[in-house]
Amino acid sequence: MGLSAYEAFVLVIEQGSVSAAARVLGVPRPTVSRRLARLEQRLGERLFRRGARKVIVTRAGQELYQRVRTPLGQLAAAEREIIDRSNAPRGLLKVAIPPLLAIPLAPMLLEFQQRYPQVALEVFTETRFVELTAEGFDVALRGGVLRNPDLVQRRLLTMRAGLYASPEYLAARGEPRELVKLPMHVLLRSCSARDEPRVWWPLRDGGRVPVEGSFVTNDRALLRAACTGGHGIALLAAVPPLDPRLIQVLPEVAAQFGLHVVYPERSLLPPRSRAFIDMVVAFFERWDG
Numbered sequence: 001m002g003l004s005a006y007e008a009f010v011l012v013i014e015q016g017s018v019s020a021a022a023r024v025l026g027v028p029r030p031t032v033s034r035r036l037a038r039l040e041q042r043l044g045e046r047l048f049r050r051g052a053r054k055v056i057v058t059r060a061g062q063e064l065y066q067r068v069r070t071p072l073g074q075l076a077a078a079e080r081e082i083i084d085r086s087n088a089p090r091g092l093l094k095v096a097i098p099p100l101l102a103i104p105l106a107p108m109l110l111e112f113q114q115r116y117p118q119v120a121l122e123v124f125t126e127t128r129f130v131e132l133t134a135e136g137f138d139v140a141l142r143g144g145v146l147r148n149p150d151l152v153q154r155r156l157l158t159m160r161a162g163l164y165a166s167p168e169y170l171a172a173r174g175e176p177r178e179l180v181k182l183p184m185h186v187l188l189r190s191c192s193a194r195d196e197p198r199v200w201w202p203l204r205d206g207g208r209v210p211v212e213g214s215f216v217t218n219d220r221a222l223l224r225a226a227c228t229g230g231h232g233i234a235l236l237a238a239v240p241p242l243d244p245r246l247i248q249v250l251p252e253v254a255a256q257f258g259l260h261v262v263y264p265e266r267s268l269l270p271p272r273s274r275a276f277i278d279m280v281v282a283f284f285e286r287w288d289g
Contacts, residue, residue: 098126138273142260156260170247175249176233
């Protein structure tokens with residue numbers, strides 16, 4: 001029994017019908033039906049019950065699908081990667097980066113585009129952690145702690161964050177000298193990777209200080225603008241372009257977090273992904289931000 005029958009079987013389940021599977025395979029509908037019939041005959045089991053509008057998977061079909069979908073996917077990925085490896089970087093490359101790094105990374109992204117004109121580069125600024133495989137992303141840059149075992153992560157650098165306020169705000173409201181004074185100030189809050197308002201700020205010693213405030217945003221650029229404009233105190237990453245006029249307060253409120261380049265775990269990466277990762281690593285090796 002050739003692989004074509006199993007490929008047709010998996011596609012019928014994933015596409016929901018024989019007709020849809022035939023369109024994906026680029027073959028006539030009767031061809032797919034014959035492949036399924038031969039497979040059922042060989043196994044001696046019904047894999048589908050034909051409904052009025054769609055096929056219904058039997059218990060035997062469900063068990064077979066669970067066993068064969070991963071090996072078939074790995075085989076298809078291996079074929080694509082071998083083809084990609086033999087060619088120069090080309091095709092679509094979809095990348096997610098934190099909005100905070102959009103401006104610093106702009107020269108590198110443009111250099112990549114010029115160096116590899118056959119790569120269609122799509123860059124999305126995302127505050128949340130995108131689902132790389134499910135959402136079609138090839139590479140992402142992420143800060144913080146990463147726990148997804150299905151992703152390869154490569155640490156780029158350690159970033160620092162602290163509390164900042166503008167001279168105008170401190171002149172009007174005074175500078176907090178103790179943590180207990182924080183509730184008397186206007187606190188500008190960001191969001192977590194799940195887009196939930198932060199309710200605490202980290203302390204250098206590993207503790208936390210609870211925070212409240214009526215201003216919350218998941219946009220780091222807007223948070224910086226509000227802080228620079230004298231509207232309150234914010235926890236900001238020390239990443240250029242950070243306004244040099246901003247003054248750090250309460251140094252015990254501080255954090256360090258790793259910045260990583262992450263990508264789906266696979267033994268062979270397409271040349272476009274490898275080229276992008278190599279350029280990102282080289283960029284941050286020279287980073288002086």
